[in-house]
Amino acid sequence: MNWQTIFNPFSKFSEKQLFVFGFLVFWINSFVCFFTKTRMDSIFHFTPNENLSFSTAILLCVISTVSAIIFIFLMALLFNKKTRFIDIVNTVLICQAPNFLVLLYIKYSGMDTLARKLQTNIGTAPSIEVSAPSVILLVACILLLLTIIVYGFVLLYNGFKTATNLKKWQHTVLLVISLFTFLIFHQVYIHYLDL
Amino acid sequence: MKLPIVCPSCENSLRVSQMKCEQCTTEVNGNYDLPLYLKLNREEQDFILEFFLSSGSIKEMAKQAGNSYPTMRNKMDDLIEKIKNLKF
Numbered sequence: 001m002n003w004q005t006i007f008n009p010f011s012k013f014s015e016k017q018l019f020v021f022g023f024l025v026f027w028i029n030s031f032v033c034f035f036t037k038t039r040m041d042s043i044f045h046f047t048p049n050e051n052l053s054f055s056t057a058i059l060l061c062v063i064s065t066v067s068a069i070i071f072i073f074l075m076a077l078l079f080n081k082k083t084r085f086i087d088i089v090n091t092v093l094i095c096q097a098p099n100f101l102v103l104l105y106i107k108y109s110g111m112d113t114l115a116r117k118l119q120t121n122i123g124t125a126p127s128i129e130v131s132a133p134s135v136i137l138l139v140a141c142i143l144l145l146l147t148i149i150v151y152g153f154v155l156l157y158n159g160f161k162t163a164t165n166l167k168k169w170q171h172t173v174l175l176v177i178s179l180f181t182f183l184i185f186h187q188v189y190i191h192y193l194d195l
Numbered sequence: 196m197k198l199p200i201v202c203p204s205c206e207n208s209l210r211v212s213q214m215k216c217e218q219c220t221t222e223v224n225g226n227y228d229l230p231l232y233l234k235l236n237r238e239e240q241d242f243i244l245e246f247f248l249s250s251g252s253i254k255e256m257a258k259q260a261g262n263s264y265p266t267m268r269n270k271m272d273d274l275i276e277k278i279k280n281l282k283f
Contacts, residue, residue, distance in 0.1 A: 011266040014258075082272070087265050165269040 008158040015086045022093025030061040032100040036107040042186035043068045056195050068092050071182050079171050080164040091159025098148045
């Protein structure tokens with residue numbers, strides 16, 4: 001295993017291997033969303049929802065993933081007409097791999113409980129006693145989570161780059177701006193679906 | 196022995212100035228351009244040869260090299276671009 005396997009598996013593994021792994025990741029994410037009661041608003045974005053049913057959890061994951069695939073594929077065609085659909089499908093599926101770790105970590109590390117406690121104390125003086133070591137631990141945990149989230153974006157970028165042979169920096173800037181605009185739009189749009 | 200294609204001193208492209216028949220030792224002098232294939236570096240020449248030997252299948256080449264299909268196709272696209280630039 002080298003850096004290429006970790007950061008750009010798209011340059012090494014065949015589309016079949018990547019798809020099988022990506023499909024597995026999709027189902028793991030869907031199950032973890034249900035068990036942690038978290039709805040997937042878009043790729044890389046999750047919101048807590050205590051009343052989330054199993055079918056809704058899966059449906060939200062399907063909608064978010066499929067819409068991301070369509071959008072990113074259209075972007076890819078804009079940069080390189082030879083881009084294959086399967087490469088974009090694999091990119092979107094695999095870049096979601098770190099998500100279930102983030103969800104499980106937030107749920108079972110106590111961060112979720114801490115966030116709820118802080119939310120209930122909004123407007124009043126904080127009643128939670130916070131010691132220095134626990135703050136350091138919390139900051140370390142947040143940094144670790146950010147690293148995992150950034151890793152997901154790195155996977156998305158490398159997958160897109162490999163699929164489209166992206167070279168120009170202008171294309172990279174356009175991709176980043178369009179992707180973030182799309183993600184925000186999707187989070188708003190999926191809210192109005194009322195699932 | 197590896198055929199040098201760039202000048203070791205100034206790194207400009209080399210040209211053919213002399214050829215010799217091994218049989219009768221006839222020598223031809225002139226100022227000839229290198230064929231397009233020889234203007235490519237060794238790695239690119241090997242890539243083209245591999246492509247030919249795998250009957251033009253990028254998929255097969257990718258499998259043999261242990262790379263993915265898009266990685267190999269990107270290499271091919273870059274090479275096509277380079278050859279186009281060398282040609283015109």
